[in-house]
Amino acid sequence: MRDIERSFRDAFERHADELFRHAALRLPDRDRALELTQECFLRAWGYASRGEEIREMRPFLFRTLRHLIIDEYRKAKSFSLDEMTETDEGEQRDALLSDGSNPLEEAMNRFDGSRALRAIRELPDLYREVLAMRYVDDFSIGEIASCIGQSENVVSVRLHRGLKMLHALLESE
Amino acid sequence: MNKFFSQLKKETHGIQLTSKEREVMRHALESAMRSGSLVKSPIRLTRSPYLFISSKLVSPLAFALVVAVIGGGTAYAAEAAVPGELLYTFKVQVNEKVAEVLAISSEAKAEVHTKLAERRMKEAEVLTSRGELTTEAKTELETRLEDHAARVDSEVEVIEREDPVAAADISSRFESALAAHSALIERLGEEVEDETSRRESVRLAAALKERGKRLARGGAVSITAERSVSGDIAVQTFVKSDESAITASIVLEANDDPVAVRIGESASSTLEEAEARFNAFEKNLNATTAERVKKQLQKTRELIKNLHGKDKEVYEKALKDAKTLKVFIEAQEKFEQRELLPTLEIGEEEGGR
Numbered sequence: 246m247r248d249i250e251r252s253f254r255d256a257f258e259r260h261a262d263e264l265f266r267h268a269a270l271r272l273p274d275r276d277r278a279l280e281l282t283q284e285c286f287l288r289a290w291g292y293a294s295r296g297e298e299i300r301e302m303r304p305f306l307f308r309t310l311r312h313l314i315i316d317e318y319r320k321a322k323s324f325s326l327d328e329m330t331e332t333d334e335g336e337q338r339d340a341l342l343s344d345g346s347n348p349l350e351e352a353m354n355r356f357d358g359s360r361a362l363r364a365i366r367e368l369p370d371l372y373r374e375v376l377a378m379r380y381v382d383d384f385s386i387g388e389i390a391s392c393i394g395q396s397e398n399v400v401s402v403r404l405h406r407g408l409k410m411l412h413a414l415l416e417s418e
Numbered sequence: 419m420n421k422f423f424s425q426l427k428k429e430t431h432g433i434q435l436t437s438k439e440r441e442v443m444r445h446a447l448e449s450a451m452r453s454g455s456l457v458k459s460p461i462r463l464t465r466s467p468y469l470f471i472s473s474k475l476v477s478p479l480a481f482a483l484v485v486a487v488i489g490g491g492t493a494y495a496a497e498a499a500v501p502g503e504l505l506y507t508f509k510v511q512v513n514e515k516v517a518e519v520l521a522i523s524s525e526a527k528a529e530v531h532t533k534l535a536e537r538r539m540k541e542a543e544v545l546t547s548r549g550e551l552t553t554e555a556k557t558e559l560e561t562r563l564e565d566h567a568a569r570v571d572s573e574v575e576v577i578e579r580e581d582p583v584a585a586a587d588i589s590s591r592f593e594s595a596l597a598a599h600s601a602l603i604e605r606l607g608e609e610v611e612d613e614t615s616r617r618e619s620v621r622l623a624a625a626l627k628e629r630g631k632r633l634a635r636g637g638a639v640s641i642t643a644e645r646s647v648s649g650d651i652a653v654q655t656f657v658k659s660d661e662s663a664i665t666a667s668i669v670l671e672a673n674d675d676p677v678a679v680r681i682g683e684s685a686s687s688t689l690e691e692a693e694a695r696f697n698a699f700e701k702n703l704n705a706t707t708a709e710r711v712k713k714q715l716q717k718t719r720e721l722i723k724n725l726h727g728k729d730k731e732v733y734e735k736a737l738k739d740a741k742t743l744k745v746f747i748e749a750q751e752k753f754e755q756r757e758l759l760p761t762l763e764i765g766e767e768e769g770g771r
Contacts, residue, residue, distance in 0.1 A: 250451050250687075251687060251690055253447070253451065254447075254690070254691055254694055255690070255694045257443075257444065257447055257694075258694040258695060258697065258698040259694070259697070259698065261435060261440060261443065262434045262435055262698075265433070265434065265435050266430060266431075266433045266434060269433045270430065270433070279435075279439060279443075282435075282443070283443050283446055283447075286443070286447055287446070287447065287450055290447065290450055290451065291450075294451075350420055350422075350423070351420070353420065353422040353423070354420060354421050354422050355422075356422055357422075357425060358421065358422040358423060358424065358425025358426035358427075358428070358429060359425045359426070359428065359429040360429075361422070361425075361426050361429070362426065362429050362430060365426075380423045380426060380427065381426070381427055381430050
């Protein structure tokens with residue numbers, strides 16, 4: 246049991262800040278973000294102490310946090326219609342240019358990233374989620390896909406749309 | 419790298435837990451781990467509290483009290499209170515009472531009171547750091563500390579009859595906590611301008627050191643080992659008390675003194691906690707300090723690795739060093755303004771003190 250305890254303490258020290266940061270980006274209320282972060286660790290502990298195996302701690306914690314955030318949105322319908330409906334407009338994601346660059350990402354360079362935090366908060370949560378995971382939490386597309394349970398293509402499309410919306414928001418300021 | 423995204427990332431890195439928030443969260447996680455089961459409040463109050471209580475473990479009266487009194491925000495805010503602040507009474511008489519009530523076995527009780535004693539010491543550290551350790555505050559803290567220490571003593575006496583190894587473990591951990599905090603209080607007191615605080619902190623540090631020595635149960639446990647026909651070694655531990663000699667028999671496969679082994683395990687897990695805390699905020703330290711602390715951690719790690727076959731004193735030193743590192747590293751995180759690291763209690767050179 247001690248080994249589990251140890252790895253938990255370690256996981257807490259390593260990941261508490263970034264999990265809290267992610268929750269704080271997704272939720273309007275800092276206190277709530279605190280509570281969900283704590284709940285995330287407690288759940289993970291419950292899971293592990295029951296003998297279940299956690300192969301990779303960081304993705305597991307993010308997945309757990311994600312479920313908590315989803316529950317949060319489901320409960321509080323007063324939040325805007327960020328619901329998980331997504332229409333498929335037959336949109337293809339921007340093909341990466343053959344040199345691997347992404348023109349939409351490049352286009353963001355026009356803006357001051359340190360001011361973009363506020364704008365990100367205005368995006369629908371669907372896009373906020375993938376943008377945060379990609380550009381703040383440093384997950385790869387594949388990792389995001391497995392965390393949110395969607396295909397890599399869906400993740401790419403969402404990122405693309407999220408960036409477009411962010412771009413539009415920043416441009417209109 | 420993309421400038422926009424790196425700016426964004428830098429900006430978001432300002433969003434993090436305050437050290438108080440971290441402390442409270444860590445505390446909640448530790449409580450859950452200690453209680454062995456997830457205890458969760460079945461009633462969600464306006465703000466979900468950080469304290470989780472299971473109605474099965476708490477008497478109905480206590481539970482009613484807790485539900486009536488605990489507003490989530492209050493319980494949370496009270497955790498950080500120190501003597502002289504309004505919420506301190508709440509902290510001690512509500513939050514901590516719940517923890518006490520939840521502890522059922524003697525071992526759990528001993529753990530709780532060890533933790534509570536540490537909380538008193540941490541409060542003394544906060545007050546010292548602020549230059550606010552008045553004579554009254556120090557007296558209050560010392561009195562409460564002595565209460566908790568006495569409780570630890572009496573629980574340890576009970577535990578000793580069944581499991582002298584566990585008893586020795588608890589004692590030595592408490593002792594190392596007293597020693598470590600004593601050193602920290604002394605250190606913090608040095609820089610304080612207020613004369614009263616400085617004086618009181620020196621006195622308190624000395625008192626803690628004394629108390630630690632009184633705890634030492636080195637002479638109380640003696641061990642004989644006999645190799646039996648099967649090749650197993652039967653170890654008998656004798657606890658000498660005034661009334662009678664009480665024994666417990668444990669069969670071990672190795673020659674290791676079970677008490678020493680147990681203390682070594684505590685030293686190891688304490689050091690891991692220290693290392694984890696250090697890794698978390700290393701980036702906030704300047705490079706030289708960080709390097710020196712790393713050396714101290716490494717040195718203690720080496721000491722622990724090579725404990726096999728050594729005397730109990732060496733094991734106890736390993737535990738004390740690990741605990742001192744942990745206490746000082748935690749304090750550095752909390753008292754950002756001060757320069758507490760590297761602690762002078764632990765030498766940095768090989769073969770040093």
